Amino acid sequence: MDATLELLAEKGYEGLTIEGVAGRSEVNKTTIYRWWPSKAALLGAALVEAEVLDFDAPDTGSLDGDLRRLVEGVARLLTVPPASDIAVAALGAAVHDPALAEAAKGFFADRFARELPIFERARARGEIDASADPMMIVDLLAGAVWLRVVFRQLPLDRDFADRTVALVLHGVRPAGNVA
């Protein structure tokens, strides 16, 4: 698993091969193929188990604090190596590799299940009501990080997390208008 992620970070998805993983890990190629029939399957398993992508949902006592931590975590995942080399390469390759897309889908579903308690606690504290859509909130915030970092290739300002979360919590309203 480590060898798979190292090679992905170094060479990208195109350069990742089961032969390369076998050489790096000193495990026989046929042994790897017995468990994972393709490099997409191998990478999918490695991503789910990757410590570098591991994720503990924040619990700061407020929805505002939890969401800011969440955005900071996504920002680190997409900008700080080696996690960013792995995450960006794997997600980019998932766009045109159906087997890897399945792995990415599983990765997002797993993370979302771990994020849900943030919203259950916020509801219990009266910070949101039952009509709030947790997946939409997460996707707005994480999607904004992805667009700015990966597609626009622009830096994240220091207060990016504070400002995106404030926008999603309070909306865009002119000063003095609270309706």
Next chain:
Amino acid sequence: MDATLELLAEKGYEGLTIEGVAGRSEVNKTTIYRWWPSKAALLGAALVEAEVLDFDAPDTGSLDGDLRRLVEGVARLLTVPPASDIAVAALGAAVHDPALAEAAKGFFADRFARELPIFERARARGEIDASADPMMIVDLLAGAVWLRVVFRQLPLDRDFADRTVALVLHGVRPAGNVA
């Protein structure tokens, strides 16, 4: 340009070659190379000129209406062929191809310049104040579409545009709490 986009939609970025474009367009390969030194450069030029990706900023008379049209446009771009085959393949490949990443960056900058009048009009109408960050608003909305469609591979509900825009305009607040 048409041959480049057709081959991208049919075969993905890996399968796109200058030889293939030469064959499809009946243009000599060396003529293509004279103008575009690589397939990334050729695709970058084709994307900027692509009618299928063309974009007119909406002007519905309200920020709410304009942003809903904007989200619907991004949703179409990422889900309705042939535009979606082209856009998703090109953006996915941009993640691991620096030359194509430059083209994608230019594509986003060009679109953003055309989206800015939406926010200038909203400011003139008093719907937002000077502290509002147009790029952040666009990235939250477009990013949410990308995450749901491409990474989660989940369908967009009919009211996806209405709900994401309402969230960004008014925030997540429990019923009865307008503070």
